[in-house]
Amino acid sequence: MIRTPKPPSVHSLDVNDPLSAILRPSPTESEQDRQTRLRLEAEAKRVSDRIDEQLNQDRERFKKSKQDVKLLLLGQAESGKSTLQKQFQLLYNPTSLDEERLSWRAVIYYNIARPVRRILDALDAYGDLDDDGGDDFSLEIDSKFGTPSTARLSSPSPGFNGNPLEQTSSSILAPSIKSDYEAQLTHLRDRLSPLLNAEASLAERLSGGVDVSGSGKGNVFVRSGWQARSLLGKSTKGHNDTGGRFSFTGQRSSLENSSSRMGNREITPEGHDVLIEEIASILLSCKDDIRELWEHAAVRRLRDRRKLRLEEWAEFFLDNIDRVASSGYIPTMDDILHARIQTMGVAEHIFDMSVHGRTVTWHLYDVGGARGQRHTWIPYFDDANAIIFLAPVSAYDQYLDEDPRTNRIDDSLQLFTDICSNQLLKKVHLVLFLNKTDVLQNKLERGIKVKKYITSYGDRPMEFEAVVNYFKAHFTQVHKRNNENKRVLYTHLTSVVDTKATKSIITNVSDSIFRKYLADAALV
Template sequence: MVFHYDSSDPLAVVTAPPPDETPVEQAAREEREAEAQRISDQIDEELRAERVALKKQEHIVKVLLLGQSESGKSTTLKNFRMRFARNKWVQERASWRTVLQLNLVRSVNAVLQALQDAFDNEEEEEDPLPFTDTHQRLRLRLLPLRGVESDLKRLLGVKAEDMLENSPQTSPRLSPRTSTEFYVRSRNWRSFLQASQINDSESSRRPIKHDGVSSQDATEVISSCKNDIIALWTDRVVREMLQKYRVRLEDSASFFLDNAERLATRDYEPNDDDIVRARLRTLDIQEYEMNVAEDGESRTWVIYDVGGSRTQRNAWLPYFDQVTAIIFLAPISCFDERLQEDPRVNRLEDSFILWKAICSSKLLSRTTLIIFLNKVDVLEYKIANGVMVNRYLPSYGDRPNDTQSVVKYLRQKFKDTVKHSSPEPRMCHIYSTSVIDTRTTAQTLLSVRDGIIRAHLKKANLV
């Protein structure tokens, strides 16, 4: 075969086959060219798919929940799902029964541990509490709940190697600090949800079995201990003990113990208020997708709940890319508390440090910033019980020691941080919240939704 080409065309020279090419060499060359074309077509297809995906991403609202541990991020996510993904929420509601039972049992066991510590140190006390044989009998009758706690953790997917890390560290001396917080890995929690939903489709009370443990067995033990749980929690001396030694129970522990009459039954079914107060710390990032409607139009929202402890904050940065809005949870009731992972640091101070870092980030310069000044209900409770804010926050000065004044002062401090730390002028939306109040929070989320969508449309040059 004779090839004719214009030797003045450099491309023709490069692409022309060798003049003395043999049939074998020609076949090899054509095979190479076909492979190169296949790879080129594959790259073109991937680029087209990427462009489609990027186009789709433009219409997705990406919201990041940030804040320190126990600030209310997970509770805020529950409120979002309850308000904007109701059908899925209802499907999962019965699955929270095991978590709520665990919260109740852990609360009881924390009180029992404090009671045991008090017994052990009774002889050293100058003014011992008036414990009786009744308190010893209560403690002994409730001891099976320690085994139930382990069983419930196994049901939720905690592995044997994680059980020690999750176990409380006991001390011969009473301590105002709580025991090590229980956690479950996100993938195990999702697996539990899926498995229990299959059971719920048949019967919401069908026992869940995992790792040799049955939810029915745990429920039987809890229900048999109901009267003793109530007796322990309502005992005057036990309450005095908790107050005297400043035993700090986990968030919402009093809610679970106050509702033991309802929770510690064989036919208990969780309601929305129960689930919002349920504490289940998960490792890794939790991601939820939901369709949020406004004015008859539905948009896809992806909400990320990231860990708030110091060791988990290095995982935040990858999620800053193309984020539409950040909702920062600042628990303003924690002015008199310190970080569990670093007792040298005041929790309110840590919130301000985090907030300043977020405002200063150039990656987030076009991101909508929203703050929830959370746990106003806890702040109000502390002030009502005589806690003086300026004792822990000297800059508060002689301002009135009431909830409204404290919220106003902290609101301005967070607003000033935005003004002085942001790379460029920007708006910041601030809400005073108690995210365990589902009804009020639902109204707040509607305002948040409207503000985020307006900002999202503006950023996309659609308004």
């Protein structure tokens, strides 16, 4: 070996290599220059070694994660994916959801402020409806529903986008009743104005200032880890006592930036969340007005006539307004399961699960289901072991926020067709949740006819079993038509807000996903 009189450089210099020639120190290099060069080279080597080490770690993690189970939750917006994710979290990493309890107040308060505004707007638009006797608009139905792969229901009445304000008012009132009614309404509006004003601040808090165009009724989208904005100093990522992990996908840096920015401004040194405490006191002071509005005969009439259609979560929180608006309110698990906030992008949740004496790491991907979010799913298809596809069977009388001409069941069927026929997903274990069965039951009890929205349903009975079987047959047919690999479709009727029932379904589904995973691993 040739020893150089000077300390070796980090670069090995080959006399024939033109790059080495450039890097070679000048023969006239002074001692001071030499020291500087050596210091810089040592620093460069340190950085380079750190990068190598990081790359090695990433490679190891990637190799190991190849052995993990990857489960995608897919389905249209509002189908229940994030709610199902919360049920997984409750089952396999319960303390993490417990730690988030307080941060859910922002969502729940938003889930109250927004419907209160919609009720007032509907009252403005329709007045004290007592005239037309008719219920909601009628729809033309496309008989193509019988062929799900091309199924499409035709447009509802022009101008409708789920917002009653966009429909024309046809209120006719006796003048004296009208003035009483208007006085009442004006009074309520005044009393509720602080809450209405708070809506925008809540939206800003939840979205971190990100405005997503095409979000339909003006709903707020959140990125994974939004809870960090309200967690009063607790971290939502990293390991915790139970070994469960929660990680962010793709958007970590912007989330962390906004989290600390907002945290500094809005959390007092005593740990009080200024904005949320302020809104809690507004709610407390107008709790009776909200109840009065919610129970008002005019509002009941608008709901009965279906001029005002509130989503299940809005009804849930307005029904529970006394409890939720009380002082010192802390959300219950049931409240958290009912809270609604739209997912943006893909959120990855990681936890360990022990099945048949083996502990395996699971990656659960909860995706945003709105049309504008669906392109973000594709990078996750390559690696997926299993999919749970959620289709809300209660949605037969609803239309997409993103496209008010598309019936939600149609959209679900079309999306399911895309998933079943996707080449990247051909070998993936496939589970179908026909979800929101409790909401379906409720709609049928209220006499909301399936036939009115889906003519092909015809005169079949307005009974739960018949309706569910009808929808199930359509999904099964889609699967059969796109099933060269003869894969099994596991179907469950679910209401994912029901913790007890969902727990047993999750256990059952996890078990079958794991068996398939082991079988595949044995073949590799």
